[in-house]
């Protein structure tokens with residue numbers, strides 16, 4: 298079929314579809330605002346249906362697959378959309394939801410006449426694909442029809458055309474869904490079974506974040522009734538990143554999934570017990586150029602306190618605390634009456650053993666109260682009873698005081714107070730390295746905690762109080778190279794069975810002072826049959842030129858990862874520009890103006906330190922350039938032109954990127970600097986320029 302007849306055919310199907318959607322929308326009826334519960338439930342369902350149809354009305358589907366099931370006559374066209382829909386009269390599927398089993402063929406089929414299969418609930422289904430067609434519909438208008446496979450046709454390399462068209466678009470300030478162009482390797486991850494820890498090492502721009510969000514939408518569809526959005530949670534590195542990704546789930550029809558940072562989650566769990574140290578700026582601590590940069594080793598506080606060895610040390614101490622919690626005392630409400638210690642211990646250790654310590658304490662005090670009432674009721678003389686009641690209650694209060702309130706901070710502080718200093722060889726076995734012991738004691742006296750104290754504090758809280766709410770059905774950890782094994786272990790304890798999507802890139806491990814250095818540090822937490830490891834090597838974000846440039850920095854990152862593979866999307870060459878100090882600002886200004894002219898909607902000027910960025914930002918503002926400065930702790934991402942320190946640019950992407958001052962001092966040949974530069978370069982979609990004054994960085998020579 299030629300292009301024009303294909304277009305006409307699709308236009309006619311689109312008209313018919315829009316007609317059907319409008320008919321169904323008109324049939325929904327008006328909303329119900331009364332008090333009848335059943336009516337309210339029905340109204341919610343109708344409202345969901347309306348929203349689904351309204352979404353379909355704007356863009357009913359994006360793909361068509363003509364599939365002939367084995368044993369059936371002829372191929373049936375399947376139209377694949379963000380939601381599914383049936384024809385009213387016949388209840389036949391009219392649009393297939395992209396998450397449905399049969400839709401997987403659309404993503405995994407890469408051509409050829411060989412039979413294909415997909416996993417349906419009733420078993421494996423085999424058949425043949427006759428046509429795979431991409432359709433671009435915007436606001437009910439059919440814009441493009443691209444056939445990537447026609448059975449019996451010549452099929453010359455068309456399969457990537459639609460993807461390239463999508464990748465070549467300019468981006469606004471939000472991450473988007475990719476349902477129309479999910480690639481086979483991504484589809485495998487999205488549709489992987491739920492009950493396992495999926496660890497994904499993915500090159501920069503390989504779609505990790507995007508894939509994780511699509512996986513949530515898939516799991517909710519596939520495991521309807523078994524898992525709930527409210528019991529899923531996404532951990533991302535900072536609030537601005539959460540803002541940047543916030544559009545994807547609603548677009549996929551998923552609401553109510555909690556999206557948070559580990560810090561926010563842990564602080565909420567701990568209530569108002571803790572305060573983060575006010576000098577807790579990672580920019581100042583780890584990414585400034587002033588002074589000697591601290592070496593990263595096993596004694597680095599984040600690495601030490603994030604380790605499983607430290608968790609075990611805490612566990613041993615908690616066990617000891619718990620075992621010695623109950624005083625070796627009977628309860629004597631008045632002279633001559635005694636509840637023996639053995640009876641109390643029986644309640645506490647045997648009857649209540651399944652509860653966390655805080656609940657055991659509460660139950661025990663309530664039980665002692667009840668016991669006291671019972672004993673008082675056996676006293677006939679009202680005066681004696683009154684006297685004994687008074688004494689008994691006083692003594693009960695005194696007894697309860699011997700069972701201290703269980704506060705994670707107080708316990709944590711006491712562990713460090715009593716903790717012994719250890720030789721380096723004994724770390725985690727017996728004691729704590731001297732310097733960590735001292736600095737933590739000091740913090741605890743000042744009643745402040747640092748980021749690396751949050752996992753142990755949350756762990757103690759969970760051990761003694763339990764989770765305040767239901768356990769998680771699924772946890773996504775994005776930028777997982779930045780988390781510690783202790784953190785992952787903690788989250789695992791918040792589930793009945795491990796169900797994780799853990800994604801990251803070791804080459805972007807710029808927080809190596811607190812994050813993992815190898816994926817085995819996380820996989821070791823799971824049974825081998827509960828854990829799967831995938832690699833995503835293809836990178837979709839940047840042009841061929843940008844990826845090839847960034848790949849040259851990769852060997853300096855000390856990660857032995859293989860280079861990212863570009864999609865064949867060519868753009869401008871990467872430029873490295875030498876400038877005199879005096880011409881720097883005018884040059885940046887011209888660069889921004891040129892980008893605007895080229896229609897780039899987002900541009901980043903990426904500096905090495907917070908201070909570098911502040912200076913450039915202020916100078917640009919003085920020249921009347923419209924820019925925003927991205928700073929630590931920021932919650933919203935506005936798009937447009939941003940000046941951003943490289944350590945905060947991770948996870949984001951921009952049409953054009955200018956890396957400022959890529960010189961010998963700012964980017965040395967050390968792995969930490971190489972990772973920063975790698976992150977910076979891989980933020981660019983279409984245009985990458987690096988500038989320096991003085992001497993250029995050895996990483997780009």
Ligand SMILES: Nc1ncnc2c1ncn2[C@@H]1O[C@H](COP(=O)(O)OP(=O)(O)OP(=O)(O)O)[C@@H](O)[C@H]1O
Nearest residue numbers: 475478479480501502503504505506507837838948
């Ligand atoms: N299959 C795809 N089709 C179209 N675009 C895609 C596809 N996969 C990824 N992309 C695009 O590639 C870009 C990178 O995606 P994403 O941010 O999810 O990658 P990432 O692996 O998390 O990146 P990084 O580690 O560098 O932060 C996004 O613009 C995303 O829309």
